Each structure stands twice: as structure tokens, then as C-alpha cells.
Amino acid sequence: MSTLRGNAVVAQSGGPTAVINSSACGVIEEALRQRDAITGLLGANNGILGIVQEDLFDLGAESPDAITLLHATPSSAIGSCRYKLGDPDKDHEKYDRLLAVFAAHNIRYFFYIGGNDSMDTADKVNRLAAKRGYELRVVGIAKTIDNDLKGTDHCPGYGSVAKFLATCVMEAGRDTEAMYTFDPVSITEAMGRNTGWIAAATGLAKRHLDEAPNLIYVPEIAFDEKRFISDVMEVHRRLGRCFVVVSEGIKNAAGVYISDLARPDRPAVEKDMFGHQQLGGVAAYLAGIVKRETGLKARYNKLDTCQRNAVHFASKTDSDEAYECGQAAVRQALAGVTGKMVNLNRVSQQPYRSTPGLIDLAEVANGVRALPRDFMDSAGAGISEAMRAYAGPLIQGEVAIRIGHDGLPVFTRFQRRPIARQLPPFVGQQS
Amino acid sequence: MSTLRGNAVVAQSGGPTAVINSSACGVIEEALRQRDAITGLLGANNGILGIVQEDLFDLGAESPDAITLLHATPSSAIGSCRYKLGDPDKDHEKYDRLLAVFAAHNIRYFFYIGGNDSMDTADKVNRLAAKRGYELRVVGIAKTIDNDLKGTDHCPGYGSVAKFLATCVMEAGRDTEAMYTFDPVSITEAMGRNTGWIAAATGLAKRHLDEAPNLIYVPEIAFDEKRFISDVMEVHRRLGRCFVVVSEGIKNAAGVYISDLARPDRPAVEKDMFGHQQLGGVAAYLAGIVKRETGLKARYNKLDTCQRNAVHFASKTDSDEAYECGQAAVRQALAGVTGKMVNLNRVSQQPYRSTPGLIDLAEVANGVRALPRDFMDSAGAGISEAMRAYAGPLIQGEVAIRIGHDGLPVFTRFQRRPIARQLPPFVGQQS
Numbered sequence: 001m002s003t004l005r006g007n008a009v010v011a012q013s014g015g016p017t018a019v020i021n022s023s024a025c026g027v028i029e030e031a032l033r034q035r036d037a038i039t040g041l042l043g044a045n046n047g048i049l050g051i052v053q054e055d056l057f058d059l060g061a062e063s064p065d066a067i068t069l070l071h072a073t074p075s076s077a078i079g080s081c082r083y084k085l086g087d088p089d090k091d092h093e094k095y096d097r098l099l100a101v102f103a104a105h106n107i108r109y110f111f112y113i114g115g116n117d118s119m120d121t122a123d124k125v126n127r128l129a130a131k132r133g134y135e136l137r138v139v140g141i142a143k144t145i146d147n148d149l150k151g152t153d154h155c156p157g158y159g160s161v162a163k164f165l166a167t168c169v170m171e172a173g174r175d176t177e178a179m180y181t182f183d184p185v186s187i188t189e190a191m192g193r194n195t196g197w198i199a200a201a202t203g204l205a206k207r208h209l210d211e212a213p214n215l216i217y218v219p220e221i222a223f224d225e226k227r228f229i230s231d232v233m234e235v236h237r238r239l240g241r242c243f244v245v246v247s248e249g250i251k252n253a254a255g256v257y258i259s260d261l262a263r264p265d266r267p268a269v270e271k272d273m274f275g276h277q278q279l280g281g282v283a284a285y286l287a288g289i290v291k292r293e294t295g296l297k298a299r300y301n302k303l304d305t306c307q308r309n310a311v312h313f314a315s316k317t318d319s320d321e322a323y324e325c326g327q328a329a330v331r332q333a334l335a336g337v338t339g340k341m342v343n344l345n346r347v348s349q350q351p352y353r354s355t356p357g358l359i360d361l362a363e364v365a366n367g368v369r370a371l372p373r374d375f376m377d378s379a380g381a382g383i384s385e386a387m388r389a390y391a392g393p394l395i396q397g398e399v400a401i402r403i404g405h406d407g408l409p410v411f412t413r414f415q416r417r418p419i420a421r422q423l424p425p426f427v428g429q430q431s
Numbered sequence: 432m433s434t435l436r437g438n439a440v441v442a443q444s445g446g447p448t449a450v451i452n453s454s455a456c457g458v459i460e461e462a463l464r465q466r467d468a469i470t471g472l473l474g475a476n477n478g479i480l481g482i483v484q485e486d487l488f489d490l491g492a493e494s495p496d497a498i499t500l501l502h503a504t505p506s507s508a509i510g511s512c513r514y515k516l517g518d519p520d521k522d523h524e525k526y527d528r529l530l531a532v533f534a535a536h537n538i539r540y541f542f543y544i545g546g547n548d549s550m551d552t553a554d555k556v557n558r559l560a561a562k563r564g565y566e567l568r569v570v571g572i573a574k575t576i577d578n579d580l581k582g583t584d585h586c587p588g589y590g591s592v593a594k595f596l597a598t599c600v601m602e603a604g605r606d607t608e609a610m611y612t613f614d615p616v617s618i619t620e621a622m623g624r625n626t627g628w629i630a631a632a633t634g635l636a637k638r639h640l641d642e643a644p645n646l647i648y649v650p651e652i653a654f655d656e657k658r659f660i661s662d663v664m665e666v667h668r669r670l671g672r673c674f675v676v677v678s679e680g681i682k683n684a685a686g687v688y689i690s691d692l693a694r695p696d697r698p699a700v701e702k703d704m705f706g707h708q709q710l711g712g713v714a715a716y717l718a719g720i721v722k723r724e725t726g727l728k729a730r731y732n733k734l735d736t737c738q739r740n741a742v743h744f745a746s747k748t749d750s751d752e753a754y755e756c757g758q759a760a761v762r763q764a765l766a767g768v769t770g771k772m773v774n775l776n777r778v779s780q781q782p783y784r785s786t787p788g789l790i791d792l793a794e795v796a797n798g799v800r801a802l803p804r805d806f807m808d809s810a811g812a813g814i815s816e817a818m819r820a821y822a823g824p825l826i827q828g829e830v831a832i833r834i835g836h837d838g839l840p841v842f843t844r845f846q847r848r849p850i851a852r853q854l855p856p857f858v859g860q861q862s
Contacts, residue, residue, distance in 0.1 A: 016606050046612055075605035082613040166839055171740035174506035174842065175447050181477055182513040186736060205839060284715060304732040305617060309602035312744050315838065395838040407746065407826040408597055408636060411605065 006108030007040040012076035013047035013114035017157030018314040019322040021077045023113045023141045025070035026326025047081035054101050056419040066412045072401040073411040074309035085121045093428035095128050104422035115144040120365035126339045137333040140341035141325045145308045147197035150367040151359035152343035159318030159394035162201030164310035170205040173212020173243045180241035185298035187244040189283035196371040199247035201391050203383030212243035219249040220371050221380045229293045258282050316397025328356035352393030437539030438471040443507035444478035444545035448588030449745040450753040452508045454544045454572050456501035457757025478512035485532050487850040497843045503832040504842040505740035516552045524859035526559050535853035540568050540764050546575040551796035557770040568764040571772035572756045576739045578628035581798040582790035583774035590749030590825035593632030595741035601636040604643020604674045611672035616729035618675040620714035627802040630678035632822050634814030643674035650680040651802050652811045660724045689713050747828025759787035783824030
């Protein structure tokens with residue numbers, strides 16, 4: 001394989017995580033070491049949108065310290081988006097534009113850090129470039145707190161949200177233990193869209209019977225309101241308190257999101273460009289049901305975007321793996337790989353060890369991997385030993401963060417030296 | 432002053448904090464060093480309720496490690512409550528019972544770690560004991576994340592919630608920066624009941640103009656919905672995004688809680704025993720208003736009990752001060768003090784230094800200290816330099832926590848060896 005010389009572009013996409021910047025760091029540091037092939041390294045403001053809009057900046061101009069500090073910087077330092085590219089045959093304007101931008105800047109490497117929607121985009125770009133005879137290597141890097149990507153043991157981002165949210169549940173669980181005579185029921189809402197990976201991870205907080213969380217509800221098991229109330233009452237009868245974790249995406253047996261029941265005024269119309277519904281509010285809704293049906297006081301925690309950006313207590317294992325995935329993406333692309341996503345394979349359980357591997361983008365694109373039924377216990381409101389064995393190793397170690405003189409974390413802020421535009425503004429549809 | 436010999440009881444009350452156990456640790460370690468005066472050290476399960484119910488355990492039987500680990504254990508390890516003692520003339524049954532329990536266990540020292548309601552209780556107990564000629568020394572130790580106690584520079588618990596919530600706002604603020612094309616508005620709800628101390632502390636996260644939080648709303652400044660919408664639109668016009676922090680207790684010009692407007696079905700009837708309304712849900716309500724009035728997508732974070740128990744990123748300054756207050760309480764009681772609360776005096780600003788002092792319980796009881804108007808900027812939706820100077824030193828350093836083999840924090844769990852009951856069960860009204 002002869003060396004393909006040209007520029008590389010890095011983009012981040014979708015909901016941020018605590019370690020998506022570690023993946024970016026892996027790409028950037030490795031790419032900057034490969035200057036014989038990768039002649040320039042560009043960042044795309046706001047993911048694929050930045051490429052469409054030719055809104056690029058020079059990552060090579062950033063200081064080494066700013067790049068290293070990505071390890072301790074949450075969210076997507078390059079910028080992110082949720083931007084739908086349609087079918088290449090129908091949405092050809094945008095694809096033409098992407099290829100035009102790649103060509104205008106001699107971009108030969110495209111590294112895309114994202115979830116299943118992003119891998120779909122990367123796959124389409126890769127196919128189109130091949131069809132048009134434009135030599136381009138496209139490598140995706142798995143990212144999502146949701147942990148719902150197919151073809152990987154787990155996703156960078158998951159271990160950190162698991163560690164942080166499990167810790168918050170331990171801490172808030174102690175609150176409920178101390179305050180049960182006044183605040184007997186507490187409900188924590190976990191992200192995770194249609195899968196229960198994150199909610200289930202909070203089960204790691206429960207080292208002993210009767211510690212929080214007492215009950216966990218995931219979307220993979222149909223939610224029954226009557227059963228929920230009887231579960232809560234049973235725990236309360238036994239302990240005088242009940243700490244619940246609920247996934248934002250739980251549905252009833254008819255497949256209706258409970259969060260939609262929470263807002264009868266707002267039927268399932270608020271969807272994003274990918275057709276995903278915007279969820280939220282289920283914990284508040286369930287707290288209301290508990291009060292109404294049992295007379296018990298109930299409160300709720302909703303950590304929303306705080307949970308996915310909590311680098312201040314992120315998993316070092318997760319962060320290190322995220323970095324390795326980024327680094328592997330560059331090495332594989334230089335070796336000639338295209339149309340693949342870097343995944344993670346668990347090569348040993350005890351001691352735990354993972355290595356980055358490759359999987360076809362098309363295999364990942366748009367698929368969703370559910371929490372296996374046997375990762376929950378037989379009753380379905382707690383986790384099993386299989387889940388503990390799976391998730392336990394992913395939350396080991398803490399990311400070292402930098403603290404400023406003011407006692408708060410210090411994060412990277414890129415200079416973002418713009419790359420001069422070569423093309424006229426994009427006049428096609430922006431979304 | 433001759434040495435008063437007898438047992439001591441420690442109780443924790445009201446909403447937990449990340450460092451209330453550091454105060455307990457200060458009391459316990461100091462009391463155990465003073466065995467010539469303090470012959471036995473008892474913990475009261477669930478605050479004053481544990482004394483009323485004669486539900487006591489032997490703190491002297493706990494291991495030194497379990498006591499040391501209190502520094503890294505959130506919530507109230509001894510147990511807490513919200514339990515109202517009325518006027519001694521009207522509610523004499525409970526006061527009689529308290530004194531009966533003290534006498535039955537030869538309790539001569541009562542250390543009560545709590546907020547203004549608790550100091551009111553401690554004050555009443557102290558007066559009654561004096562009136563009845565029962566020699567008892569009652570010393571309170573300031574505790575509240577709300578920072579709204581009178582007669583102290585600040586309250587143990589505040590620095591930690593300030594550090595954690597400001598960090599979460601920094602992290603989630605980066606999410607909004609990265610995702611503004613999709614999720615332009617984010618609203619974080621801060622605790623604080625009727626004062627803006629906690630919401631204002633998140634202003635420390637904003638090191639540079641245009642960083643989160645862009646807007647902060649506190650209860651001390653009347654909330655105007657139209658003004659709020661125009662503030663959000665102005666920031667969004669300028670930056671393409673807006674990150675808001677709102678105190679749970681904001682009120683409109685008529686003095687009505689915005690959280691009550693959020694639930695027209697649930698008028699202001701849910702009050703606790705002290706007559707405080709249970710607040711919450713204001714961020715969700717404001718997110719709805721933003722969507723309706725501006726068409727912008729808005730999401731919200733509500734960290735509820737997670738914020739007040741986040742020992743995993745607590746302030747070392749706060750934790751150390753909490754410990755010193757507990758220690759000082761014991762020393763002062765042994766020196767003959769009663770009817771006082773240990774407060775904190777800022778003796779130097781640069782370098783910052785505080786020392787524990789004393790104030791009459793009656794001065795603290797039931798009073799509330801509002802956030803000074805000049806701690807906010809002139810527009811009233813951001814903090815001033817005075818606030819930065821005040822709160823900055825309180826969030827310095829991080830509490831060292833213990834991490835288990837499973838990657839999660841390890842907290843103290845007391846054995847709770849029960850003290851044998853000497854009295855018949857309390858048959859008076861329980862609440």
C-alpha cells in the first residue's frame with residue numbers, strides 16, 4: 001500500500017461524552033506524528049455541518065498543552081451537531097458539497113467520532129467517494145454514553161457516565177437513607193434513549209442488599225404502572241424508603257413512552273432530524289404517580305447533560321480506551337483501511353483487557369444493541385451478576401483533571417485558527 | 432468552671448450536605464479524647480426524633496476507621512429528620528420527653544448539627560433544661576447548603592455544593608457550546624429554598640464572558656417572565672445558545688413561587704412541618720416557557736439531592752471548616768458554654784482564613800440571611816466581584832475520597848450498637 005498523502009479532517013458528532021475529547025486527542029496526537037502522510041490536520045466546527053459549511057480550523061496550530069488537556073475536557077471541543085444526511089440519491093446536494101470541500105482542501109482522511117447515526121453518515125460518504133473515484137479514507141470512532149452501538153463490546157463514553165451516575169446514586173441514596181422519615185422516595189432519571197445500559201449501570205452502586213438503587217427500570221422490559229407502585233410500596237414497607245432509577249426511555253406494553261404519558265399536551269411530535277423522540281420528564285411524572293397512588297412524598301433527580309459531561313469523576317479505563325480508539329483510527333487509515341469503525345474487543349475478563357478492532361461502518365449504522373435480558377435479574381427491576389461482570393471493569397480508575405487557582409477544573413479552549421475558505425458558501429438546504 | 436461529667440449525644444438534622452459528617456467527625460473525635468468529662472458518646476438515630484424515641488446508639492463502639500471515613504461520607508451518617516418541636520408551653524409532651532431521655536441516660540452534652548430550624552429546637556431545649564434545673568450544655572453546629580443562616584460568615588456545606596454545582600455548570604455549559612445548533616438552551620435548577628446563594632455560586636464557573644452560566648436568577652430579585660424571555664433571546668441572538676441557572680425558590684413580583692405556577696393543579700399546600708413549601712420543577716417549567724415563547728429547544732438539569740451529597744467533588748476548605756466547627760463545639764461545651772451555635776468568622780480574606788466562633792442560638796433560630804443585592808450585578812442576572820470574592824475561597828481544594836476495588840467510593844456505615852432503652856415508648860404525638 002503506497003502512502004496516501006493529504007490533509008485529514010476530524011469531526012465529532014452527536015451528544016457529547018466525558019471522553020469524546022480523549023478520542024479526539026488520540027486522533028490528533030497520532031496524526032501529528034504522521035506528517036509524511038497527513039500533511040495538515042483540520043477540525044470541523046460542529047461535526048459534518050462544519051464540513052458542509054466549509055467551516056474548518058487548523059488543529060495543527062493548537063498548542064501541545066491544549067491538545068493534552070483534551071483528556072480532562074468534557075463535551076466536544078471541536079464542536080458537535082445532530083445533522084442528518086439523507087439518501088445520497090435524494091440528498092445529493094449535500095454529498096456533492098462534502099466531496100467538493102474534501103477536494104478543495106485535499107482532504108484524504110476523514111475521522112468521524114460519533115454514534116450510529118454518524119457511522120451511517122460516514123458510511124455514505126465513504127461509498128460516494130469510492131463511486132466518484134475520489135481517494136478518501138473514512139474511519140469512524142465509536143462514541144456514545146448510551147452504549148447501544150452494534151459490533152463493539154462497549155462504547156467509549158459509557159464507562160464514564162456509568163461511574164459518575166452510579167456514584168451520584170450512592171450519594172443521593174445515602175440522602176434517602178438519612179431522610180426517610182421525611183423524604184422516603186427518590187427517583188433518578190438516567191439517559192439512554194431506547195436502551196437501559198446507563199440505568200442498569202447504576203446498579204453497580206448497590207454493594208449490599210437494601211442499598212440504593214432499590215429498583216431499576218429499563219426500556220427493554222415493558223413498564224407497568226401498577227407493578228411499579230407495588231414494587232415501591234413493597235420496598236417502602238420493608239425499609240421505610242425507596243430509591244428508584246428509571247431510564248428516560250421506558251415504555252409500556254403498548255410501546256408508548258411513559259414520558260409521552262407525562263405530557264398529554266405534547267404528543268410524540270417533537271422528534272429530531274433522525275426521527276428520535278426527545279425524551280425527558282419521566283422521573284417527574286413517576287414521582288407524581290407515587291404521591292398520588294401511595295401518599296408518600298417523592299422527589300426526583302434529573303442530571304440530563306451533567307451526567308454525560310462529568311469528566312471531574314470520569315473512568316480512566318474509559319478515557320484510556322477512547323484515546324486508543326482515536327489513535328488506532330489514524331494508524332488503520334494510514335495502513336489503507338476505509339469504511340470501518342474502530343470498536344473495542346474484550347480480550348480478557350480477569351484481568352480485564354480490551355483492544356481496538358475494526359468493523360464495517362454499515363454494520364454499525366443505524367442499528368441499536370439492547371441490554372440483554374439476562375443482564376437484569378429475574379424480577380426485572382435489578383441487575384444480575386452478568387451485568388456486574390460486564391460493566392464493572394469499565395468504571396475503574398479516575399481521570400486526572402486540572403484544577404485552577406479558583407478551585408474549579410480547567411478545560412481546553414481551542415484557538416480555532418480558521419482555514420481560508422476555497423469555495424462559495426453552501427446554498428443548499430441547511431438541515 | 433468545674434468539669435461537668437456525663438454522656439453526650441450527637442444528632443444531625445435537616446437536609447444533608449457533603450460535609451455534615453465532617454462536623455460529626457469533629458465532635459466525635461474530640462469527645463472521645465475528653466473521656467474524663469464525656470463518659471459516653473451516643474448518636475441519635477434521625478436527629479431529635481431519635482432522642483424523643485430513645486433510639487440511640489453507641490458512637491464510642493464505632494471503629495476509628497469508620498469515624499475517620501466520615502470525612503469522605505456524604506449525607507448524615509448518624510441519621511437525620513425534619514421534625515418540628517412547637518412552643519414548649521403548647522408542645523410540652525415532647526419537651527418533657529426529651530428531658531426524660533437526657534436524664535435517663537445522664538446526657539449532659541447535646542451537640543446538634545443543623546440549620547435554623549434545628550437551632551430553634553436546640554434553643555428551646557436549652558431554655559427548658561435551665562428552667563427545670565437540669566444541667567445540660569447545648570451547642571449547635573451550623574450546617575446548610577443553603578448558606579442562609581444568620582450570624583455566620585458562611586455555613587459548612589455551602590462551599591461543597593458551590594464547588595460541585597459550579598463544576599457541573601462548567602461541564603454542561605461545554606455541552607451547550609458544542610451542541611448549540613441542536614440544543615441551544617439549557618436550564619439548571621439550583622437548590623436554596625428562599626435564597627440565591629447556591630444559584631449565585633454557579634457564577635464562579637464563568638471565568639470569561641460568554642461562558643456558562645449566561646444568566647442566573649435568584650429569589651431575592653423578583654422574577655419577571657417577559658424579562659426572562661427577552662434575556663434568553665438576547666443571549667441566544669449573540670451566541671447562538673443560552674445557559675441558564677435558576678434557583679428553585681424564585682418568585683414573581685407578587686411573591687408567588689414560579690414553581691407553584693408550574694403546577695396549577697397543586698397549589699401551595701404541600702408544606703413541611705415547618706411551613707416551608709416543597710419546591711421543585713421550576714427549571715422544567717421555564718424550559719416549557721422558552722419553547723413556547725421562542726420556539727427554541729430547551730432542556731433542563733435538576734440535580735436535586737445529588738448536589739447536596741456530592742462528596743466525590745467536595746471542597747476541602749469546606750470539609751476542614753466543618754470538622755473544626757464540630758471540634759470547637761465540644762471544646763466550648765467543656766469550657767461551660769451552652770445555648771450557642773458554632774459559627775465561622777472570616778478573619779482574613781487574603782490569604783483566606785476563618786475561625787470558629789460562637790453566637791446565641793436564639794439569634795440564628797428561624798432567621799434567614801438573604802443574598803445581598805450587591806452580590807449580583809446591576810442587571811441582576813449575573814454575579815458581581817463582591818460575590819466572587821466572598822465565595823471563591825470557600826471552594827478551594829478537594830476532599831480525598833476512598834475508592835473501592837469496584838471503582839466506586841467507599842463510605843462509612845456505622846454498626847449502630849443500640850443503647851438499651853430505659854424508658855417506656857413515647858406515646859405522644861409523633862409529628
